[in-house]
Structures are given as C-alpha cells and as structure tokens.
Amino acid sequence: MTPRGELDEDNTTEIAIDVIAHTDLTTSDIGRLRRLFDAEYNQEFGEWDPELPYGYAPHDFHIVARQHGEVVGHVGWARRSIHVGDHEIVVGGVGGVLVSDCARGQRLGGRLMIRAAESMSAAGSIAFGYLGCREDVVSFYTTCGWSRIFAAENSISRAGKPVFDAPGQPLLILPIEAPLSSWPVGEVDLCGRAW
Numbered sequence: 001m002t003p004r005g006e007l008d009e010d011n012t013t014e015i016a017i018d019v020i021a022h023t024d025l026t027t028s029d030i031g032r033l034r035r036l037f038d039a040e041y042n043q044e045f046g047e048w049d050p051e052l053p054y055g056y057a058p059h060d061f062h063i064v065a066r067q068h069g070e071v072v073g074h075v076g077w078a079r080r081s082i083h084v085g086d087h088e089i090v091v092g093g094v095g096g097v098l099v100s101d102c103a104r105g106q107r108l109g110g111r112l113m114i115r116a117a118e119s120m121s122a123a124g125s126i127a128f129g130y131l132g133c134r135e136d137v138v139s140f141y142t143t144c145g146w147s148r149i150f151a152a153e154n155s156i157s158r159a160g161k162p163v164f165d166a167p168g169q170p171l172l173i174l175p176i177e178a179p180l181s182s183w184p185v186g187e188v189d190l191c192g193r194a195w
C-alpha cells in the first residue's frame with residue numbers, strides 16, 4: 001500500500017513508513033509500538049494499551065516508521081461520523097502522534113502526517129482529518145498543513161465520562177475530500193472519545 005525504504009534527511013539511514021490496519025498488527029508490531037509509547041509515557045500514564053491508548057479512542061490505521069527494526073514514529077487515525085452544529089461529518093480522527101526522542105527534528109513527524117492524510121484519502125469517504133492537541137504543539141500541525149478551528153467540543157473523557165470543552169482549546173482539521181471552507185460553524189460532538 002505504501003512505498004518502503006524512504007531516506008532520512010541526510011540520506012544515510014533508511015526509515016521505512018508503513019500503513020497498517022489495526023486488525024493486521026502482529027504481536028511483534030504491538031510490542032515495538034508499546035516500546036515507543038512506553039519510553040515516552042509509561043512513567044506518567046502507565047503502559048500503552050492498543051485498544052484504548054491512555055483512555056483515548058483506538059485507531060483503525062497505524063502509520064508506523066521503522067529504523068533498524070525498531071518503531072521510531074507513529075500516527076494513528078480512525079474513521080468516525082461526528083456532529084458539527086446541525087451537520088454530520090465523517091472524519092479521520094488522529095491521535096498517537098509520536099516520534100521517538102532520537103528521531104525528532106528530521107521531518108519524520110511531518111512525513112508521518114502526510115502519509116496519514118494520504119491513507120485517509122485512499123480509504124475514501126472521509127471529509128476531514130480532525131485532532132486535538134496541546135497548545136505548544138499546534139505549530140507542528142499547522143506546519144503540516146492543518147488548520148486550527150475555534151469551537152466547543154463535546155466528547156467522552158479518558159475516564160469514560162461526558163466532557164464539554166469551551167471554544168479555544170487547540171482543535172485542528174485537514175481537508176481530505178471536502179474543502180476547508182465547508183467546515184460548518186457550530187459545536188463539535190465527537191460522539192465518543194477523542195483520539
């Protein structure tokens with residue numbers, strides 16, 4: 001589905017990027033992904049769970065970067081119909097965006113985000129990519145072509161309870177099959193957990 005063996009910026013070390021359906025993850029894929037996530041988050045959030053990562057929604061597809069057999073980067077996304085104002089919109093909800101400490105600053109995050117958008121496009125019938133993030137990382141996503149929106153958001157929290165976030169928290173969208181200008185005004189209801 002995707003080309004393998006892309007070269008690093010310095011053209012010395014190959015980093016392969018694959019798109020893997022959640023149901024096709026092997027035990028060894030899961031082990032390597034767990035190593036990537038646990039190195040970053042285990043101390044604060046405990047062990048990574050592929051079926052409910054840190055209480056967020058799971059992914060349908062995993063964009064996985066590998067170097068020397070280890071996973072060094074990941075972006076996940078899942079298809080969902082959400083509500084925005086009076087409209088129903090099919091989004092690819094993005095989460096689990098992580099590049100290992102040793103591979104940061106080499107455009108790998110950007111490449112993973114591009115590949116995620118391509119795989120949403122290939123999957124078909126997805127209007128927008130959608131994600132929420134921390135304020136300090138917004139500029140990474142805007143560099144990747146995502147646009148910030150200002151809207152209230154209803155979702156299910158990591159603990160499984162309904163939660164309302166007032167407008168202003170970082171929410172970003174990426175046009176996939178719909179033009180950016182067609183994103184409706186109104187409150188967002190994720191109809192589930194964030195990714």
Ligand SMILES: CC(C)(COP(=O)(O)OP(=O)(O)OC[C@H]1O[C@@H](n2cnc3c(N)ncnc32)[C@H](O)[C@@H]1OP(=O)(O)O)[C@@H](O)C(=O)NCCC(=O)NCCS
Pocket residue numbers: 097098099100103104105106107108109110111132133134136137138139140141143
């Ligand atoms: C955010 C992250 C995925 C970026 O990966 P990366 O491979 O280092 O990023 P890239 O090299 O592709 O950077 C692309 C652009 O984003 C910018 N950028 C990179 N990391 C950034 C960050 N943490 N905050 C803001 N901007 C960032 C870069 O400066 C670059 O901008 P430029 O084109 O103007 O030079 C990586 O730093 C990471 O895994 N951080 C920890 C986990 C995390 O915060 N994930 C996001 C959760 S919402």
